[in-house]
Structure formats: C-alpha cells, structure tokens
Amino acid sequence: MKANLKHGKFPLESVKINICGSKSESNRLLILQAQFPNITIDNLSESDDTAVLQKGLKVNNGIVDVHHAGTAMRFLTAYYSAKPNAEITLTGSQRMQERPIRILVDALKTLGADIQYLKNEGFPPLKIKGKKLQKNEVSIKADVSSQYISALMLVAPILPNGLKISLKGKTTSVPYIEMTLSLLKNIEVVGDFTNNEIVIPLAEQIKNTAVTVESDWSSASYFYSLVALSEDCKITLGSFLEESFQGDSALVQIYDSLGVRTVFSTSEKSISLSKKNIELPDSLMLDLSNTPDLAQTIAVTCFGLGLGCRLTGLHTLKIKETDRLSALKNELEKLGATIQIDENSLSLEMASEIISNKTIETYQDHRMAMAFAPLAVKTELTILDAEVVSKSYPNFWKDIQKVGVACVLDDSSN
Numbered sequence: 001m002k003a004n005l006k007h008g009k010f011p012l013e014s015v016k017i018n019i020c021g022s023k024s025e026s027n028r029l030l031i032l033q034a035q036f037p038n039i040t041i042d043n044l045s046e047s048d049d050t051a052v053l054q055k056g057l058k059v060n061n062g063i064v065d066v067h068h069a070g071t072a073m074r075f076l077t078a079y080y081s082a083k084p085n086a087e088i089t090l091t092g093s094q095r096m097q098e099r100p101i102r103i104l105v106d107a108l109k110t111l112g113a114d115i116q117y118l119k120n121e122g123f124p125p126l127k128i129k130g131k132k133l134q135k136n137e138v139s140i141k142a143d144v145s146s147q148y149i150s151a152l153m154l155v156a157p158i159l160p161n162g163l164k165i166s167l168k169g170k171t172t173s174v175p176y177i178e179m180t181l182s183l184l185k186n187i188e189v190v191g192d193f194t195n196n197e198i199v200i201p202l203a204e205q206i207k208n209t210a211v212t213v214e215s216d217w218s219s220a221s222y223f224y225s226l227v228a229l230s231e232d233c234k235i236t237l238g239s240f241l242e243e244s245f246q247g248d249s250a251l252v253q254i255y256d257s258l259g260v261r262t263v264f265s266t267s268e269k270s271i272s273l274s275k276k277n278i279e280l281p282d283s284l285m286l287d288l289s290n291t292p293d294l295a296q297t298i299a300v301t302c303f304g305l306g307l308g309c310r311l312t313g314l315h316t317l318k319i320k321e322t323d324r325l326s327a328l329k330n331e332l333e334k335l336g337a338t339i340q341i342d343e344n345s346l347s348l349e350m351a352s353e354i355i356s357n358k359t360i361e362t363y364q365d366h367r368m369a370m371a372f373a374p375l376a377v378k379t380e381l382t383i384l385d386a387e388v389v390s391k392s393y394p395n396f397w398k399d400i401q402k403v404g405v406a407c408v409l410d411d412s413s414n
C-alpha cells in the first residue's frame with residue numbers, strides 16, 4: 001500500500017488524538033503478568049509488536065513467530081528459558097534473523113539456560129528448552145542493546161535468588177533499563193541500578209496490581225514534527241504524563257528548541273502541542289544514545305525546517321528494523337539533502353529547498369514511514385509500503401488524516 005501525501009490545507013486542525021499505550025511498557029507488563037497473573041493492564045498497546053508477544057505467551061510447546069518485534073524476541077527468549085517444561089522454537093522475520101542475540105543467549109546460558117541456534121550462530125531462530133535457572137549473577141555487554149538487559153531483569157524476580165547483573169562497556173539506551181526498573185517497582189519488586197550494577201530481588205508473590213500504560217511517546221514524536229513544520233497549529237494528545245517512564249518524553253525539551261511548546265494538563269492527562277515563535281538555531285547538536293527511536297523523526301524535522309543537525313550516539317541504529325542510518329541517508333538525499341553518516345552519527349547540512357513529488361522507501365521500518373509523513377506540511381510525497389506503521393502505531397494514517405494532512409492510501413499496486 002502507498003500513502004500519497006498531498007501538500008494539503010494548512011494550518012492543521014486543532015484536534016485531540018488518542019495514541020495507544022506504549023509498546024515498550026506493554027511488552028514488559030505482559031511478561032510480568034505472565035509470571036504474576038494478579039497484574040491487570042489498561043491502555044495496552046495496539047501495536048503488532050504487542051500482539052505477537054501476547055500470542056507467543058499463550059504457547060508452551062511449539063513455534064512462536066514474533067515477526068519484526070525486537071522486544072518480543074529478546075523478552076520471550078529470557079521468559080521461555082526460565083519457564084520449566086516450555087519447549088519453543090522462537091523465530092521471526094528475515095530481518096529478525098539478522099538482528100544479533102548472542103549477548104543475551106550467552107548471559108542466559110551462564111544462568112543455566114538450554115538454548116540452541118537453529119540457523120546462524122548468534123541469531124534467531126532459537127530452540128529453547130525452559131528450566132528453573134539456579135544462578136543469580138551474570139555479566140553482560142551493555143553497549144549493543146538495552147533489550148538484552150531488560151529481558152534479564154524481567155525474569156529476575158522469579159529466579160530463586162533474584163539476579164545481580166554487571167554491565168560491561170558504555171550502557172546504551174539507559175532510559176529503557178530505567179523503565180524496566182520502574183515497572184518492576186510498580187509491582188513492588190524494588191531493584192537497584194547503581195553505576196554498572198543492577199540488582200533485582202526474588203518476588204515470591206505480589207499484591208493485586210492494576211497498571212495503566214501511558215501512551216506512546218515515540219509515536220507522539222510524529223506530531224511534534226508536524227507542529228514544528230507547520231505554520232500554526234495546536235494538537236492535543238492523550239494520555240501522557242509529565243512524570244513518564246519513557247525516555248522519549250525528552251521530546252518536550254528537544255522540540256522546545258525546534259519551536260514546539262508542550263503544555264501538560266494534569267486533569268486531562270494530556271499534552272497540547274502548539275507553535276512557538278522563536279528564532280531557530282542554524283543547526284542542532286544532539287546525543288541520542290538515550291532516545292534512539294527519535295533519530296529519524298528529528299533528522300527529518302531538521303531537514304524540513306531547512307536546519308542542519310549533527311546527531312550522535314546512533315550506534316544501535318544499524319541493527320534495528322533496517323540499517324536506519326543508511327535508510328535515512330538514501331531517502332533524505334532523494335529530497336535534496338546533503339547528509340553524511342558513519343558508524344554512530346549523522347550530519348545534515350542546511351537545505352534551501354525540498355524536491356517535491358518523490359517516492360520514499362520504508363525498508364520494512366515503521367519509523368521510516370512515520371518520520372517522513374510530516375513533510376507533507378512542506379511538499380507532496382509518496383510513502384511506499386505504508387502498512388509498515390502497524391508495527392508500533394496501527395492508526396497512524398487515520399490519525400494524521402484527523403489533524404488535516406491530506407493523505408490518500410492506495411492499495412492498487414506495491
């Protein structure tokens with residue numbers, strides 16, 4: 001399916017959008033709920049990544065296919081490893097079979113897990129025979145993906161002596177580890193993360209706990225970009241909190257410098273985004289190692305505004321849904337950008353025009369589609385394989401139509 005985005009009627013409509021619950025929080029809570037059934041969850045993510053995890057949790061013996069869902073792959077690897085009598089073949093899409101998992105598998109094996117590689121060493125698919133893991137200490141490389149660490153933390157409370165995790169190297173995506181710690185604390189499993197050591201205690205049982213998932217800040221980023229690129233508009237998004245477990249709430253500060261004001265309503269649990277008239281910097285410098293999922297949105301916003309940017313801390317982008325650095329370079333260049341990338345950074349030069357009527361490829365990456373869509377405020381463009389958005393945000397196209405972006409979905413080819 002293609003999304004044809006017209007250079008529509010702007011300013012955008014002042015409307016309220018309800019983005020569904022965070023997929024990161026939802027996927028953690030579902031693993032915890034499978035281990036402690038007296039947790040109830042409200043505002044669960046509607047994403048494909050959450051649906052595949054939820055479906056996988058119902059299987060005890062057989063094949064589980066998580067498609068493109070990184071968190072589902074990593075969290076379920078730990079979950080089944082620690083589940084006595086489970087016998088699972090855990091697989092995923094072609095891309096998932098290229099996303100490394102050895103660091104997590106080695107850590108779980110140190111704890112006593114029985115995991116085999118079914119195709120390529122170090123990559124899914126995996127054969128997992130679950131058992132009671134007895135050890136309570138492990139050390140793990142922390143500079144590749146925080147998901148490996150969150151996966152261990154999520155099963156830690158059911159290990160007989162809890163778990164002490166020593167982190168090696170410079171820890172990446174730290175707010176996601178803190179999110180795991182906070183959600184554990186919410187169910188009264190009080191762990192500690194100090195310096196390079198995480199300690200999670202055993203929890204034999206927990207009290208009945210009802211958790212409401214906050215909406216997804218990464219999904220909110222596309223509305224920040226729309227507001228930044230528009231002449232004038234106000235968009236209200238529910239349900240968001242000033243005190244968030246999600247590191248991507250850093251959007252508030254980042255887009256403040258790109259001319260977007262955020263007002264929190266505590267009573268409505270919502271945020272209103274509006275345009276601030278400020279003088280924009282010529283260029284933006286940001287280290288995104290804490291918020292890797294915002295990189296594409298920010299790069300595209302800067303391009304659309306004619307600003308330069310230098311984004312660093314992007315070393316994890318190469319092993320996500322696609323090599324996001326190369327994908328950004330290819331597609332921004334089509335639109336006239338001058339952009340350089342290396343292993344962990346991206347530099348974009350100021351641009352004076354956007355070439356219109358271009359077709360953007362999405363590389364099976366939801367964030368490529370959603371990051372480029374706000375450019376419709378500036379120019380006409382087509383986005384290929386538009387259905388990829390369902391990985392995290394199935395209602396994305398409906399919601400951007402609601403704010404007034406003229407978007408026609410075309411199923412006829414591609």
Ligand SMILES: O=C(O)C1=C[C@@H](OP(=O)(O)O)[C@@H](O)[C@H](O)C1
Pocket residue numbers: 023024025071144145146147150172173176292293316
């Ligand atoms: O734990 C999580 O929910 C996530 C952690 C991050 O991955 P890395 O730690 O691999 O950077 C992030 O990019 C991903 O979308 C979700």
Ligand SMILES: C=C(OP(=O)(O)O)C(=O)O
Pocket residue numbers: 068069070071072293320321367392
């Ligand atoms: C990287 C992402 O997801 P995952 O790693 O869970 O596939 C993402 O949603 O941007």
